[in-house]
Amino acid sequence: MLDSRRNVTLACALSALAGYVDGIGFLHLGGLFVSFMSGNSTRMGVSLAAGQWLIAAQAFGLIALFVVGAAAGSLIVLGRGVNRQPRVLLAEALLLAVAALAYAFGFPNAAVGAIVTAMGLENAVFQIRGGAGLGLTYVTGALVKVGQLAAMALSGGPRWAWVPNLLLWAALVMGSLCGALAYHWINLAAIWFAAAAALALSGMCVFLTPSGRR
Secondary structure, three states: OOOOHHHHHHHHHHHHHHHHHHHHHHHHHOOOOOOOHHHHHHHHHHHHHHOOHHHHHHHHHHHHHHHHHHHHHHHHHHOOOOOHHHHHHHHHHHHHHHHHHHHHOOOHHHHHHHHHHHHHHHOOOOOOOOOOOOOOOOOHHHHHHHHHHHHHHHOOOOOOOOHHHHHHHHHHHHHHHHHHHHHHHHHHHHHHHHHHHHHHHHHHHHHHOOHHHO
């Protein structure tokens, strides 16, 4: 899926967006994540062992919402019609805007729920019909591929095949840095910037995606 400059650029932009949102969510939730469900799964297990039932329940709720978002994104991709990729991004933008509005009207828990659902949905952007997609809101797999492809390069394989996955990781880190700074500035209102970015990416995809692949 990282087979063209267009796809690498879009994937990095979305990874940065996920990092931005996750940085905001991590600070707001005090150590839980809105896109990194491996971390929430570990936190849930540790909390259960410590008898911290509320934290365990919060982690489980976040995981469940993320799965709902991933399923919703897949339904968009597997449905009929054109512009599936832009439609996924538009749905993400709308969810993030709903989150920002919910926070503005004094419903921070609803805002977090919309954010987590949006992050699950984002992972369907590069989903292949009938198959899995490219993980955009977490980079463990990307780092594994960096190591594997670097080993292949040292063994005579493609010299630079590992670079796109390293860029995905770097984009998420930079996004989380910006998200943390924005959260310290304006709290959850910083989600407005994420909604605008997702909307802009949706519009760009309409013009940059070949008609036969929409």
